[in-house]
Amino acid sequence: MSKYLVNLKINNIPVSVEEGTSILEAAKKLNFSIPTLCNHPDLTVAGNCRVCVVEVKGAKLLAAACATPVSEGMDVSTNSQKVRTSRKHIIELLLAEHNSDCTKCFKNGHCELQDLSSEYRVGDHVFLDLVKPKDKIQDISSPSIVKDDSKCIRCQRCVRTCTELQSVSALAVINKGDQQKISTFLSKSLHDVVCTNCGQCINRCPTGALTEHNYIEEVWNALYNPNKFVVVQTAPAVRVALAEDLGFEPGMRVTGKLVSVLKKIGFNKVLDTNFTADLTIIEEGTELLKRLKKALVDKDENVALPMMTSCSPGWIKFQEHLFPSLLNNLSTCKSPQQMFGALAKTYYADKINVKAQDMVVVSIMPCTAKKFEAGRPEMRDSGYQDVDYVLTTRELAMMVKQAGIDFHKLEDEQYDSILGESTGAAVIFGATGGVMEAALRTVYEIVTGREVPFTNLNIIPVRGMEGVKEATIKIKNVKPEWSFLEGVNLNVAVAHGLVNAKLLMEKVKSGEANYHFIEIMGCPGGCLGGGGQPIPTSPEIRKKRAEAIYAEDASMTLRKSHENPEVTEIYKEFLGEANSHKAHDLLHTHYKVRKRY
Amino acid sequence: MEKKVKKVDIIFETALDTSPLDVLDKTLQRSADDIILELIDSGLKGRGGAGFPTGLKWKFTKNEDSDTKYVICNADEGEPGTFKDREILDRVPEKVFTGMTICGYVIGAREGYIYLRGEYNFLLKTLNAKLDIFNKALKDRNIDFQIFVKSGSGAYVCGEESALFESMQGFRGEPRNKPPYPTVAGYNFKPTVINNVETLVYVAMICRIGAEKFKALGTTDSRGSKVFSVSGDTPIPGIYELELGMPLSRFVDEFGDGDAKAVQVGGASGHCVPRKLFADTIIGFEGIPTGGSMMLFNSSRSMYNVLKDYLEFFTEESCGQCTPCRVGCQQLLKGIEAVKRGERPPAYLDEMKKLTGTMRIAAKCGLGQSVGNPFNTIIDNFREEIIY
Known part of the structure; x- marks a missing residue:
């Protein structure tokens, strides 16, 4: 049913929009931009910053444009004297509570409040400074996220993100009036609460109140240290987003330039997390087949199915806190980042004659939870911390600028070998549904000897931005050794964003769901929408990044993980077979039960 | 009459x-x-x-x-x-x-x-x-x-x-x-x-x-009667049901202690009426509406303290979600303190009155919208008590 059209005037220009449209959206249609701070395309409307107030003729009060639906005959001014006076007051009030040490702020130049105060030229600070000294003490307890209350403007985007998108609610509003602030359970430090380190709050924080725990200086120091051999790995989703922080439009693929810039920055070897993504498929696919065999052939009732992916460290910590009874369902495979780290400091270090203790492994990730993951005590199977430093896509962009490299003019370069080769199956790890698609491409072929029955290998049912996706694949005409799978309908599900993960887990827990394999990515859209990706984010931006991911996959010659020649080689030379003892030592892990509170 | x-x-x-x-x-x-x-x-x-x-x-x-x-x-x-x-x-x-x-x-x-x-x-x-x-x-x-x-x-x-x-x-x-x-x-x-x-x-x-029978009481704009809570400098504090539409002077004659210099009509979020306006102020929707709170202040009271009390109350009781109210209340409170201490010039009170104009039209709810009522009426009528 189509909605009624509502006719109104904005700044004396008539416009017709659908019933229920906000004044903000209607104004956008006429190319009038109204400033906002608490509003975000991924979140419900709050209407609490009041920066977007507009004047509606005949009304005593100004209306918050984001929160006020249009009505017939409305006569709106977005820039009247009343509006400007109030808006400027509001910005000045926000600045009075805001620790305006902009030049020293990590978000300097990327701050919505800074942009707004510059736009309105609120240089002459009218109001009294209200920043509380104790709020200036940053919470640096988390290896992923830094919280600085003195920068917070109480827009509550982070709170809504943590609740609405992630159903974690690590961040909440406490107290009221002048004491109101964004805090955690019992005001504990971020490291000691249910926070999954996903960083989605950072992506939506308009100021410097929430930022990543950055390790830029540590990485420069390693690079400057002549005694260190610094290798870098790059996650799939970085190559389709980095450009946004360097002046390009969303959706630009810069894989070759990424390699080139990392070499120019001075990394000794530029390698690819995509290689270990392919390796993950072999390990995880084998693990899935083993679990299915145990369940179907050995009738082992203790085998944990559905099996769930384990690439997303935010998701892992979520599961550890909220669904500890389902930890056995998680694949024991480490994430590609950690497989890379463990192999780099063993197999690869040996190969290139570098001592493990002299090697520094840096990862460039779309993710803040990876910073936490790298520091987990389980992740030291090389005998050292397998991955030393994790930088977000944003931090890398800063390093590129600091190094004075003109990214636009770089020539494409190739990843170093070995640990640099990858397939299209690996690059789609960056999008929701990608691990599932990659796994199916390989598992189906292992079992049947034939390619997965989808045109051009594109398993469309697991692609796209729907919160929970389901698919069933009938396995037919299997190879003799897989006869127990003949005629089996393989039920799979994919969820992204922890609110969707929670929905799915509740179904699994209650026994309502009947899946064999589930892919979960902690962030909306998967890694391409990760907490370490360029800001801003929105459904449109994530859609463009996803298109770039699938274009990258389609452009590659090798598109199935088991066809990666370096993967074949590492099994032959080093690991033996998939899920071997050695593979278990280096590439698999275990999980721990964490408390909810 | x-x-x-x-x-x-x-x-x-x-x-x-x-x-x-x-x-x-x-x-x-x-x-x-x-x-x-x-x-x-x-x-x-x-x-x-x-x-x-x-x-x-x-x-x-x-x-x-x-x-x-x-x-x-x-x-x-x-x-x-x-x-x-x-x-x-x-x-x-x-x-x-x-x-x-x-x-x-x-x-x-x-x-x-x-x-x-x-x-x-x-x-x-x-x-x-x-x-x-x-x-x-x-x-x-x-x-x-x-x-x-x-x-x-x-x-x-x-x-x-x-x-x-x-x-x-x-x-x-x-x-x-x-x-x-x-x-x-x-x-x-x-x-x-x-x-x-x-x-x-x-x-x-x-x-x-x-x-x-109900309509027979009150005025065209304020029909009927209303229960008033009378407090402050009055010999007879308590609860009284009174006909609406009376001038404040008549109320003060009845309830005052003979030395009333101001009445806060409508509680902390209401209006402060000084003695000179008692006769011209009607208690009702055509004049000053009230939820029933009538606080009388005699000449022994400091209107600075009265206003400071109210602002402390609003600073604490604002829910804190919207900017004009959360930060505005704090600015008003700290503002009058700064003027009192001489850290800001008396003209700063006028800057703050402008701020209450924004709070009145841009705050999300009645709380923030009405803080300007006591602020402006006390500043306007007792400016010297605020400054000195």
């Missing part, structure tokens, strides 16, 4: 021949539209302070198409200087229940709630006991309506109707964006009538005595 204020006895009157249940039985024989018409005709406006016509509120809610609707009695009486609802609930709760039940009948609601201020929990035991009897009487009469009590936790802002709904639903007591209004989406986002305790009693009484 009468010299004395006219005292009225409607709210607390306990007639021997007509019990609230008798009023209910009689009223429920009338059609819902008939009751609404009488309420509109009576000119009854909300007694919580905002003064929305009660009949219209009921009519809007009745016209909403929904299986579930609610009647809420707002007993969050948090406005400093107001204590009349407590007395009404203590002395004549059955009249409140009756008003709610009539409302339920008119709009088509099956549940009513009394949102009782946290500090009034001492009333809970007797109130619930009386409710049990009343609810049973409703069941015996096959009236499909039951009343429950929900306790608040002491936040002033929860008297704001949408914050009250949020609180009832178990969330932080923060006002919602409007529209939608309660008549469309109130408690549990269902059509809801929310009325002040006193308003509901007047409904019951209008149903008993008729709109004509």
Whole structure:
């Protein structure tokens, strides 16, 4: 049913929009931009910053444009004297509570409040400074996220993100009036609460109140240290987003330039997390087949199915806190980042004659939870911390600028070998549904000897931005050794964003769901929408990044993980077979039960 | 012209021949539209302070198409200087229940709630006991309506109707964006009538005595009478039901101690009227409306302290979600302190008056919107007390 059209005037220009449209959206249609701070395309409307107030003729009060639906005959001014006076007051009030040490702020130049105060030229600070000294003490307890209350403007985007998108609610509003602030359970430090380190709050924080725990200086120091051999790995989703922080439009693929810039920055070897993504498929696919065999052939009732992916460290910590009874369902495979780290400091270090203790492994990730993951005590199977430093896509962009490299003019370069080769199956790890698609491409072929029955290998049912996706694949005409799978309908599900993960887990827990394999990515859209990706984010931006991911996959010659020649080689030379003892030592892990509170 | 204020006895009157249940039985024989018409005709406006016509509120809610609707009695009486609802609930709760039940009948609601201020929990035991009897009487009469009590936790802002709904639903007591209004989406986002305790009693009484008798009291804009909470520098503090529309001078003659220099009409969020304006100030919707709080101040009082107290109250009681209120209140408080200490020039008070202009039109709810009332009226009339 189509909605009624509502006719109104904005700044004396008539416009017709659908019933229920906000004044903000209607104004956008006429190319009038109204400033906002608490509003975000991924979140419900709050209407609490009041920066977007507009004047509606005949009304005593100004209306918050984001929160006020249009009505017939409305006569709106977005820039009247009343509006400007109030808006400027509001910005000045926000600045009075805001620790305006902009030049020293990590978000300097990327701050919505800074942009707004510059736009309105609120240089002459009218109001009294209200920043509380104790709020200036940053919470640096988390290896992923830094919280600085003195920068917070109480827009509550982070709170809504943590609740609405992630159903974690690590961040909440406490107290009221002048004491109101964004805090955690019992005001504990971020490291000691249910926070999954996903960083989605950072992506939506308009100021410097929430930022990543950055390790830029540590990485420069390693690079400057002549005694260190610094290798870098790059996650799939970085190559389709980095450009946004360097002046390009969303959706630009810069894989070759990424390699080139990392070499120019001075990394000794530029390698690819995509290689270990392919390796993950072999390990995880084998693990899935083993679990299915145990369940179907050995009738082992203790085998944990559905099996769930384990690439997303935010998701892992979520599961550890909220669904500890389902930890056995998680694949024991480490994430590609950690497989890379463990192999780099063993197999690869040996190969290139570098001592493990002299090697520094840096990862460039779309993710803040990876910073936490790298520091987990389980992740030291090389005998050292397998991955030393994790930088977000944003931090890398800063390093590129600091190094004075003109990214636009770089020539494409190739990843170093070995640990640099990858397939299209690996690059789609960056999008929701990608691990599932990659796994199916390989598992189906292992079992049947034939390619997965989808045109051009594109398993469309697991692609796209729907919160929970389901698919069933009938396995037919299997190879003799897989006869127990003949005629089996393989039920799979994919969820992204922890609110969707929670929905799915509740179904699994209650026994309502009947899946064999589930892919979960902690962030909306998967890694391409990760907490370490360029800001801003929105459904449109994530859609463009996803298109770039699938274009990258389609452009590659090798598109199935088991066809990666370096993967074949590492099994032959080093690991033996998939899920071997050695593979278990280096590439698999275990999980721990964490408390909810 | 009468010299004395006219005292009225409607709210607390306990007639021997007509019990609230008798009023209910009689009223429920009338059609819902008939009751609404009488309420509109009576000119009854909300007694919580905002003064929305009660009949219209009921009519809007009745016209909403929904299986579930609610009647809420707002007993969050948090406005400093107001204590009349407590007395009404203590002395004549059955009249409140009756008003709610009539409302339920008119709009088509099956549940009513009394949102009782946290500090009034001492009333809970007797109130619930009386409710049990009343609810049973409703069941015996096959009236499909039951009343429950929900306790608040002491936040002033929860008297704001949408914050009250949020609180009832178990969330932080923060006002919602409007529209939608309660008549469309109130408690549990269902059509809801929310009325002040006193308003509901007047409904019951209008149903008993008729709109004509009610209309005979008051003025065109302010029909009827109202319960006032009188406090401060008065020899006779307490609760009085008075006819609306009197000049403040007459009120002060009756209640003042002979030395009144100002009256704060309508509580902390109301207006401060100085002596020179007593004669020209009408207590009613045409002049200064009030939820009932009348605080008298004599010449021994520092109006700086009075204003500072109010601003401290608002700074603490703002829910904190919207910028104009959360930060605005702090600025006003710290601002007058800075002027007092000489850290800001007296002209800074005018900057702050401009800020209250923004708060009045840009804050999300009535709390932030009305802080300018006491601020501006005290600054304008007692500027020298603020500065020196």
